[in-house]
Amino acid sequence: MENISPALLNWFYENQRVLPFRTDPSPYHVWLSEIMLQQTRVSAALPYYERFLAALPDIPALAACEEEKLNKLWEGLGYYSRVRNLQKAARIVCEQYGGELPADYDAIRALPGIGDYTAGAICSISFGIPVPAVDGNVLRVFSRLYNDPGVITDPAVKKAFTVRVMEHQPPAAPGDYNQALMELGALVCVPNGAPLCEQCPLARLCQARAAGTALSLPQKAAPKARKLEDLTVALVESPAGFLIQQRPEKGLLAGLWQPLLWEGAAMTAEQLPAALTALGIHGITEAKPIPKAKHIFSHIEWRMTGYTVTVEAQPAPDGWIWATREQLQTEYTLPGAFKAYKKRLGLV
Known part of the structure; x- marks a missing residue:
C-alpha cells in the first residue's frame, strides 16, 4: 500500500466541513467536541457545543460549575457519566496543570473519561503531537482500504489497524491527517449504505472496492442481547x-x-x-x-x-x-x- 496521506490531505483541505472546533482547535474545544460527538451526530451536537462554551468558556469555569447547571447544559445529549467525568478531569487539570491541558499524551490519557482516541485527537489536533486517533470511522476506512475481515471490536485487531494508521501518518501534519480520516469515514466511506467510492480520494488503492467486498466490511462482533x-x-x-x-x-x-x-x-x-x-x-x-x-x-x-x-x-x-x-x-x-x-x- 503506497502512502495515502498526500491524496487524503488534499481531499480534506478541499472538502472538510467548517466546524467551530476546527476553526479554533484549542485543547479545551477539541476535548469538549470529542466527548459530545461520541454518541451524537455533528449537526445535532453543535447547538449543545455552542451553548456549553457560552456558559463555561474555559476549563476553570467547567471545574467550578454547579452539578444541576452542568446536567442542564448537557440535557439532551445523554450519557451523563461523560459530563461528570469531564468535570472531574477539569478539576484535576486545574489542580495539577494550572487550568490548561498539558501537551502530554500520557497525562491527558490518564484523566477521567479520556481514552486512547480522545487523547490522540486532542494531542494531534491541538498540539501537533504525532499520535493516532482511531475511532469507528477510521477503523471502517482501513478495514475497506486493506480489505481486512478482522473483527474491529477485537482489541488485537484494533491494535493492528492502529499500526497501519501510523505507517501513513505524516509527522508534520498528524492532526490534519487524523481529522481527514475521520472526515472521510463520516462523509464518503459511510457506515450505513454503500460507500461513495466515486468521491473517494483513495478509491484506486482500495482493496475492498476492487474485490467488491466494501458493503460487508468492517466486521463486528455480534451485539449482546439487551x-x-x-x-x-x-x-x-x-x-x-x-x-x-x-x-x-x-x-x-x-x-x-x-x-x-x-x-x-x-x-x-x-x-x-x-x-x-x-x-x-x-x-x-x-x-x-x-x-x-x-x-x-x-x-x-x-x-x-x-x-x-x-x-x-x-x-x-x-x-x-x-x-x-x-x-x-x-x-x-x-x-x-x-x-x-x-x-x-x-x-x-
Whole structure:
C-alpha cells in the first residue's frame, strides 16, 4: 500500500466541513467536541457545543460549575457519566496543570473519561503531537482500504489497524491527517449504505472496492442481547407542579431527576390508585393512560407504561418535590429516557 496521506490531505483541505472546533482547535474545544460527538451526530451536537462554551468558556469555569447547571447544559445529549467525568478531569487539570491541558499524551490519557482516541485527537489536533486517533470511522476506512475481515471490536485487531494508521501518518501534519480520516469515514466511506467510492480520494488503492467486498466490511462482533425491563411512569400534577424525584448518586441515570416511576412492573389502571396511596399521594381527581414508550440504553431496554394523574394540593411525599414547568425548563434535568413524556410536562 503506497502512502495515502498526500491524496487524503488534499481531499480534506478541499472538502472538510467548517466546524467551530476546527476553526479554533484549542485543547479545551477539541476535548469538549470529542466527548459530545461520541454518541451524537455533528449537526445535532453543535447547538449543545455552542451553548456549553457560552456558559463555561474555559476549563476553570467547567471545574467550578454547579452539578444541576452542568446536567442542564448537557440535557439532551445523554450519557451523563461523560459530563461528570469531564468535570472531574477539569478539576484535576486545574489542580495539577494550572487550568490548561498539558501537551502530554500520557497525562491527558490518564484523566477521567479520556481514552486512547480522545487523547490522540486532542494531542494531534491541538498540539501537533504525532499520535493516532482511531475511532469507528477510521477503523471502517482501513478495514475497506486493506480489505481486512478482522473483527474491529477485537482489541488485537484494533491494535493492528492502529499500526497501519501510523505507517501513513505524516509527522508534520498528524492532526490534519487524523481529522481527514475521520472526515472521510463520516462523509464518503459511510457506515450505513454503500460507500461513495466515486468521491473517494483513495478509491484506486482500495482493496475492498476492487474485490467488491466494501458493503460487508468492517466486521463486528455480534451485539449482546439487551435486558428488557418493564416500568410504569406516572406524571402526577398538582397545583404546585409535577412530582419529581432525584435518582441515586450511583447507577443508571445517576443524580438526574425523574417523574414517579415504578421499576419492574407494568401497572394496570386498576392498580394505580392503590400504588399512589401507598406513597402518600391522595386526592386523585383524574388518571388517564398515555401511549406506551420505550428507551434503549446500551445494555437495557425500558418498556414504559404511562399515566397522567391530577391530584389536589398537598405536600410532596418524603424524598419528592413539586416542580413547576418553569423549573423543569431551567433547573431540573430530566434525562432523554423520558423524552416521550416531556411534551406532556410542557418541556417541548
